[in-house]
Amino acid sequence: MSDIRVGVIGAQGRMGSHAVEAIEAADGFVLTAALGSSDPIEQILDAKVDVAVELTVPGATEANVAFLVDHGIDTVVGTTGWTAERLDGLRTRLADQPQTAVLIAPNFSIGAVLAMRFAELAAPYFDSAEILEIHHTRKLDAPSGTAVHTAQRIARARADAGLPDMPDATDSDPHGARGAAIDGVHVHAVRQQGMNAHEEIMFGSDGEALTLRTDTFSTSAFMPGILTAVRTIGERSGLDVGLESYLDLA
Ligand SMILES: NC(=O)C1=CN([C@@H]2O[C@H](COP(=O)(O)OP(=O)(O)OC[C@H]3O[C@@H](n4cnc5c(N)ncnc54)[C@H](OP(=O)(O)O)[C@@H]3O)[C@@H](O)[C@H]2O)C=CC1
Numbered sequence: 001m002s003d004i005r006v007g008v009i010g011a012q013g014r015m016g017s018h019a020v021e022a023i024e025a026a027d028g029f030v031l032t033a034a035l036g037s038s039d040p041i042e043q044i045l046d047a048k049v050d051v052a053v054e055l056t057v058p059g060a061t062e063a064n065v066a067f068l069v070d071h072g073i074d075t076v077v078g079t080t081g082w083t084a085e086r087l088d089g090l091r092t093r094l095a096d097q098p099q100t101a102v103l104i105a106p107n108f109s110i111g112a113v114l115a116m117r118f119a120e121l122a123a124p125y126f127d128s129a130e131i132l133e134i135h136h137t138r139k140l141d142a143p144s145g146t147a148v149h150t151a152q153r154i155a156r157a158r159a160d161a162g163l164p165d166m167p168d169a170t171d172s173d174p175h176g177a178r179g180a181a182i183d184g185v186h187v188h189a190v191r192q193q194g195m196n197a198h199e200e201i202m203f204g205s206d207g208e209a210l211t212l213r214t215d216t217f218s219t220s221a222f223m224p225g226i227l228t229a230v231r232t233i234g235e236r237s238g239l240d241v242g243l244e245s246y247l248d249l250a
């Protein structure tokens, strides 16, 4: 089998530069493009890539992915900022490219993917669930894509189990201390010097608590997930959200 031709967009960033190294070091891949913010995305066409890996910023990712889909290029996206509206627009675009696949993966770390799965399993059994995400101070968006995805999965699992709204007597919160409510699940974002990427998922019922925690200390944690996604995406079509759908953990 011939090597998969890969192009990285955002190749000078923290994630992108690490992805370039991981692709160059792994068997079965050849890196044919490494684009930074000043490189026109059209260069990806000359490089004849099979798979693009998009690791840029929330403000650029939607236009980049639209261009790649319109040119029939399978795309693995690690960039965050994919709202429900953006995802709907992408689904519409993909309908015109039925052979093309996009994976939007809010988190490529296996620990984070498993924590989200465990959270989904735990969700129906507890009255309360809240999420604390802690990141480095260079992060542009809040809450993290992982926290949004976790909250949505917890909310769906609670709804499927027929659980009522969570108990919460708060009737005054002038400073927003209860955080963001995503599908009814409260999410709290901390930005702290010295931290990297961390998430705690807290569950509670009368007399007991369960806390799930996932920590990534370095961008190296995300590389095996990126390589798995690049290896697998050629077998898929349409849009998947979450690496779990490529790992049989959905
Ligand atoms: N899914 C996952 O597992 C993970 C996802 N992330 C997410 O990935 C994204 C990138 O994170 P990180 O690498 O830390 O961020 P960085 O800021 O280190 O890197 C972003 C890079 O994108 C470049 N860039 C911006 N716009 C464009 C464009 N239009 N075309 C090409 N390159 C562009 C920037 O270039 P310049 O500096 O010149 O503007 C910069 O080099 C974030 O959304 C983050 O949340 C992060 C870690 C794990």
Ligand SMILES: O=C(O)C1=N[C@H](C(=O)O)C[C@H](O)C1
Pocket: 080, 106, 107, 135, 139, 140, 143, 144, 145, 146, 147, 196, 197, 198
């Ligand atoms: O910006 C980061 O660093 C990370 N971003 C992703 C997110 O927003 O969930 C994944 C991980 O948390 C690291």
